[in-house]
Amino acid sequence: MTHRLILGDRAYSSWSLRAALLVDRFDLPVETDFISFLGKSVAEQLTDTPPARTVPTLVLDDGSVVWDSLAVAETLADLFPDAGLWPAGISERATARALASEMHSGFAALRTMCPMNLRVAYRDWDPGLEVAEDLRRIDVIWDHALTRSGGPWLCGDYSIADAFFAPVAARIAGYGLSISDSASSYVAAHLAEPTFRAWRAKSLTDGPDLPQYVRDYPQTDWPG
Structure with a gap:
């Protein structure tokens, strides 16, 4: 069994982005799964990962569940101490x-x-x-x-x-x-x-637009 990181919608889940950047940028051997923000609630989709049932959730290879984003980051730093997730000094x-x-x-x-x-x-x-x-x-x-x-x-x-x-x-x-x-x-x-x-x-293509995240402000091109 490998470590598994459960993430939410790429466009809208800011806490998921934090954890995913660590896994991707530091090339950590962690499997990533995604859940939808449509239909069933996040908690309903994570019934097998108590107690918080939120994203991100890190499930370790021994079955332990880490459900807070800062705790996820600290745990990744513990699991991969040579990756440099925290500064050395x-x-x-x-x-x-x-x-x-x-x-x-x-x-x-x-x-x-x-x-x-x-x-x-x-x-x-x-x-x-x-x-x-x-x-x-x-x-x-x-x-x-x-x-x-x-x-x-x-x-x-x-x-x-x-x-x-x-x-x-x-x-x-x-x-x-x-x-x-x-x-x-x-x-x-x-x-x-x-x-x-x-x-x-x-x-940009990972699922439909979710209207609850849209604001009625004048739009422009994404910077950069």
Whole structure:
């Protein structure tokens, strides 16, 4: 039996994207399966993987179930310690963990008002004060990390911290949100990253459009 990662819709499941980028970019020997966001609920489709029945879910080769995205990332780092999912240096690793943890628990306004949708891009939309405040905080922590690392990634080489912020970069790009120049460069690095590009390309034809993720804003071409 091999390790198995269960993922949701490529276009819309931001938490699935985080876990999938780690498996794909670091070429981890983990089997991936997908479930649909149409028809039965996610929980109904994952009745054999309690207790949370959410995506992503990692099922280890011994049958153990890991159901939280940060726990999935940590478990992958434990399973494949030589892959370099976390930075090697203690200081860089500490910063990466702080960044991933803040992403995991924060930025509720951005995540609520700007659901990830890799199939469309919007323009001329005012995100409001709460989203703007999230963006200011993102600017601060990204600038802190990028100043130390020199870029293009937050803590040296691409790590769990970057995978966790990939859907944030997609939201900023997809909704045409205003950020600093250094943050814009970091977003551009994500949009150009081959693993992200491959995931997005597959998302364009991987199932139907889901109307609950569409917003009635003016649309434009996907940036880049």
